[in-house]
Amino acid sequence: MMPGWERWAVSELPLLVLAAIGAHLVSSAGQTLLHRWLGHRRWAGRFFRNHINFHHAYYARGHMTSAVYRGEEGNNTPFFLIPVLLAGSGLFFLLPHELFAAAALGGAASFAAHVYFDKVYHVSGTPLGRFAWFRRKQQLHFVHHLHANSNFAVIDFFWDRLLGTYRAPDEDAPERPQAAARPTRRAMLVAALRR
Ligand SMILES: [Zn+2]
Ligand SMILES: [Zn+2]
Numbered sequence: 024m025m026p027g028w029e030r031w032a033v034s035e036l037p038l039l040v041l042a043a044i045g046a047h048l049v050s051s052a053g054q055t056l057l058h059r060w061l062g063h064r065r066w067a068g069r070f071f072r073n074h075i076n077f078h079h080a081y082y083a084r085g086h087m088t089s090a091v092y093r094g095e096e097g098n099n100t101p102f103f104l105i106p107v108l109l110a111g112s113g114l115f116f117l118l119p120h121e122l123f124a125a126a127a128l129g130g131a132a133s134f135a136a137h138v139y140f141d142k143v144y145h146v147s148g149t150p151l152g153r154f155a156w157f158r159r160k161q162q163l164h165f166v167h168h169l170h171a172n173s174n175f176a177v178i179d180f181f182w183d184r185l186l187g188t189y190r191a192p193d194e195d196a197p198e199r200p201q202a203a204a205r206p207t208r209r210a211m212l213v214a215a216l217r218r
Contacts, residue, residue: 035121042122043129048179050107050133055182057103059175073099079168081145087165088147100138107134137177140164162192 061067062074081093107130115123143149144164151157160178167174173190176182183189 039121039125042118042125043132046126046129047133050130050137051176051179052182053106054103054137055176055179055186058177059186059188062099063171063175070099070102079171082168084169087168088145090147092142092146100141104134133178141177166190166192 058074061070063071065071077096077098081089111127111130114126118126140160141164143151144161152161160180163174163180164177170190173188174180174183175186175188180189
């Protein structure tokens with residue numbers, strides 16, 4: 024007979040993982056839609072002004088990064104906590120406690136990751152710059168600063184593909200993340216062998 028924890032891992036764990044992933048997807052879809060429909064629509068008033076006058080004004084063509092993040096002023100993020108907390112308290116009464124805990128953890132981690140990525144994309148010399156996947160996402164986010172009708176996602180750019188707002192980085196983009204310009208290990212090896 025299977026020990027208790029193994030039975031739990033087989034019967035309960037997959038559902039908890041799915042709940043956490045689901046919460047992340049809801050959070051990343053919500054971020055993409057709110058960025059598109061509030062951050063970049065004049066009728067959204069304060070949300071529009073905050074986003075354009077600060078985040079987009081600080082980081083535009085020719086100056087995509089700074090030593091420390093400069094967009095704290097006019098930050099809209101705390102307002103998004105209101106719908107998140109409302110939806111969360113609704114789920115508390117609908118879901119079994121274990122599932123609710125998994126979804127809450129997944130949602131909170133996703134929210135924190137969105138806030139973090141949105142900042143470090145614009146911080147020069149961020150330690151994450153050593154990872155190709157991060158530089159790719161950073162480039163896609165910079166495309167949004169160059170072409171504000173595209174790439175509204177911060178983490179999951181497949182939402183932009185679904186919405187028809189996806190735009191790949193231009194090959195001749197003037198603004199490439201600094202870390203991307205760093206020679207790869209292979210390039211350094213080739214250069215060393217040529218010497
Ligand atoms: Zn924007
Ligand atoms: Zn940005």
